[in-house]
Amino acid sequence: MIIEKSSEWADGLTKRLEGIEPWDNWTFYNMSYHIAQNNLITEFTGLQSPKYLTNLKPLEHQLKVAETVIERMNGKAILADEVGLGKTIEAGLILKEYLVRGLVKKALILAPASLINQWVEELHYKFYIPAVAYKKNTPLEHCEVVVLSMDTAKKSPHRELIFAQDYDMIIIDEAHKLKNHKTKIYEFVQSLKKKFCLLLTATPVQNDVFELFNLISLLKPGHLGNYETFQSAFSASKHDLEHDDYLKELVNQVMVRNRRQDTGIEWTNRQVNIIPIQFTAEEKEVYELILDLKNISPVFSGAFSMITLQKEMCSSKEATFLTLNKMRQNCTSLEENNSVEYVMQKLMALDINSKAEKALEIVSKAQDKVIIFTEYKASQAYLQWFLHTKGITSVLFNGKFNKNKRDYMKHLFKEHAQVLIATESGGEGINLQFCHHVINYDLPWNPMKLEQRIGRVHRLGQEHDVHIYNLAIDNTIEIDILQLLYKKIDVFEKVVGDLDDILSAFKQTI
Amino acid sequence: MYPQQVQQYLRTFFLENNCQFVNDTDHYLTVQLTIDMDKRIMNRPYYWQYVETTGGVPCPAQLTLITDQTKLTENIKGELVHFGSPRLSQLFQVTHDMGSFIQMFEQVEGTINRPILTPWLGVNYKVSYYSNQTKELLHSLGINLMNGNIISNFHTSLNEMNIAPSMPPNAFLLPYVIKPNRGLERLDGVVENAIQQDDHSWAEQAKKRWQRDMRVLEFFYEGVEVRPESYEMEKTALEQQYEARIKIEVINGGIFYLK
Structure with a gap:
């Protein structure tokens, strides 16, 4: 095992004994010892930090999450509590604990741009963590904890500046934005070193189960196998309940999720x-007319644009009008143009x-x-x-x-x-x-x-x-x-x- | 450290550094820094360079430090100081720098005979165990530099004595038989020995976790001929996460002449 030791103090002692430098003051000597004694971390387990956080009364489930992540998941986890249970608090508790224990010196937090200030404020006010919101010329080498948006982080020159730092902990808020492994941001996060890593999302699966596979593969590649093995295992599980439980079990090794009802707090219903809702006869007519446009002009034959129009028609004529008008400009023949014009007139006549x-x-x-x-x-x-x-x-x-x-x-x-x-x-x-x-x-x-x-x-x-x-x-x-x-x-x-x-x-x- | 302890600490720290209090309550304090303290903690070298080269009137800063915001009823602007805040870490560091090496003498009164004082080397060690978890231990050791006798809890035993930085009049100081640097080596040996005797199942467990996570990682890249950079990155991350390390630091120490 590696034992680190420095000879600095021995050299200093020699200098005092030789009279090159003066002796220090007893009060400071005594204080220094007591600081070390007071702040000593005497146990491997248990949370040290909450008792120092006077501006925060963590809830039972939040403390439990912090403990589970640190002790059972070794600091790599998806925090997937339902919305509104305080995932930020949980992440703050975990970060603070690692800072207090000296296991994390530098941390990087990626959050949606609109939440950056909220993160910085909460870390300051509730956790006394001097987090900094990243600006163009923020000297990253001097910032212990920095918060920035994924969009900024993945771009040059920020990307390179981030890679030049040595972060011990990465926290990603709204991590479901990493569901697609073909995106630039996914690739960026994949190439970050993740000694400790928290992915925060209430919604680890949005559309399909591969999103969860992608998230977990960022956190712990191999935990769900590689893509091929996972694919075959999951399609097997579609018919097999035992497999299903096994998958859930694996997921639960790297994910904590509290539901409102498990928190012991009284939740309102x-x-x-x-x-x-029923369309009026007139609305129905316009809706059908729009659908029919795909038989009239190739501009409207694309499934995607037709779906957009249908959705907009279910929302308001104003929304529909804007899209129709834009698409009309792509129509080439007079006949097409007239048809669209006709629909638009009908549309705007709706009262x-x-x-x-x-x-x-x-x-x-x-x-x-x-x-x-x-x-x-x-x-x-x-x-x-x-x-x-x-x-x-x-x-x-x-x-x-x-x-x-x-x-x-x-x-x-x-x-x-x-x-x-x-x-x-x-x-x-x-x-x-x-x-x-x-x-x-x-x-x-x-x-x-x-x-x-x-x-x-x-x-x-x-x-x-x-x-x-x-x-x-x-x-x-x-x-x-x-x-x-x-x-x-x-x-x-x-x-x-x-x-x-x-x-x-x-x-x-x- | 709790807010009250922080408050107590700040008060002692500035008092001992000859800084005057402008306000002194149980949850915040405003302190007039001395020139020396300003230079040490306010981080404004250009200001001081300017004052000193132009011969201007030095104007050291006033600092308001709030230790317990929850008790704050006054409209006070100041820095929040808590365990873990940069300001407190800075002051801890200053305290540490100002109290690393000490020479003290036990005060002996009213003796007719010439008091004889024996030299001791006292050292306070902090030992830290790191993997993905941490634990710290304090060892306060003292070695009699005459006969090599070593005692533990040395710092606590000093509290029961009347010691001061100046030599009592008339005292006779025995010379070292063991040189302080040799004494230090022996104390280091005691600490290392204590580490060896300790239970290191924490390191075993960390190693197991490491191996398990390595197997998972290998599985992910199974069959991939040329491993991408991210594979190496993950490997490094696992190493840093789980590698068991032990760190020995000297908090402080010094020479003590005791009865």
Whole structure:
């Protein structure tokens, strides 16, 4: 075994004995000894740090996660608690413990740009960790703990500057962004040295089980075998329950996941409902006309653009119009042009938006704060106008807002407006416990996005039952989306564990 | 260290360094630094260079340090100082630098005979065990430089004596039989011996974890002829994560003339 020892003190002693340098002061001598004694880490196990953190009262499950990760998982883990249980706190506890124990000297934290300041503040205020938000000329060699966005980190020259440092710990927030192993950011994280590493995500499986494979292969390559062995094992597990349990077991060796109900905290209920909506005859007609465009012009034959149009038509004519108009410009023949023009005229003549009417009905009935999530900026603007005409105040929110603007909008919503209308990218990193109605005006393809949205309100500090309204228009693409969402939730539950209700209280079996 | 202990420590530290308190409560303090302390901890060499070359009036800084924010009712701006904060680490380092080597004499009073004092070398060691976990031990040892007798818990036993940096009048200091540097080697030997006798199952376990994780890694790259850079990177990371290391540090020590 290696024993490290320095002769520095022996040399210093010689200098004093020879009278080259003076002796020191007894008080400092005594203090120095007591500092060492007080701060001595006397046990390999157990958490040393929480007792020093006066600004933090960690919850039982958070302490347990920190201990499990350090002692059982040796500091490499996926923290996959459900949204709102405090994954940041858990990561902070683990980082602090390693800093106190001297096992980590330098740490790198990658977080979405919108959350960087929140990380820095929490680490300072709750953990007394002097974290720095990375700017263009931040001297990385002097920063013990630095926080930056994945987008910045993967680009030159930042990428090279990061590689030049020797980080003992890597923490990645919203790690589901690494689900695809063909991306630049995946490759970047793969080539980072990961002595200790935490991947934070409430949603380790979003679409399929290979995303989880990719995440775990970043953390511990080989833990789930290589790609080929995993593929054959998982397809076997589709028919074999024993295999299934084995996979879950392996996953649980590197992943900790608390569900709200395991935390010992009283959680308010989550009431999730799918609200079916009928198009008016006019809306239905336009929807069909749009579908029919693919038979008229090659511009509309691509599956992807058609799906976008269908989804937009389920949202608002404003959103649809923008896309139609753009696509029309690619039409070459006069006939095509006229057909599209005709559809657009029909579209703009619509005077009722059935979905918006339903949303209004819910908002009016709630007589309380409501968040509406939409996928389209045009629908966001339309909804604000529509609600305004009905005498309902609202504020807009999206992920591109900087911190000040976010805080201001949150404040406006809390104090003055009844409704907050957010686009998808506004879903991460705002906490709105004072509100307990969420309308998913448009459905995303990915169930975990719904979970993230719900997590904005159904989190620690929520005092009321939370009502979730998932709007879906009958006989449209939205019903297909619902089916797909159910299928993805099923995969998640198979390998990761049960989920709280996202779509509706009743699980659909496929 | 808890906030009260930090507060207590700061108070002693600045008092001992002749810095005056402007405010002194149980949860924060404002201290007027001396020129010397300013130079040591405020990290502004250009300012001091400027003052000294222009002959300007030196204006050492005032520092407000808050140890317990939760008790703060006043509107006070200052640095939060906690266990683990950079400021406290800095002050610990200064304390350490200012208290590494000591020479002390036991004070003997009222004796008619000329008191005879025996030289001892006292050393406080910190031993750290590292793998993916840590544990630390303190060894405070003293060796009688006349007869080579070694005792443990040396620092604690000093607390019961009346010792001071100056030699009591009249005292007769016995010369060393064992040179201090030889004494130090013997004490080092005692520490190393204690390490050898200790239970090192922690290192065995770390090795097992290391081997297990290596097998997992090898499996991932099985059949890959040319191993990519990430493979080497993972290997290094595992080494750093699990390799068992032991570090011996001297906290401080010195020569003690005792009865």
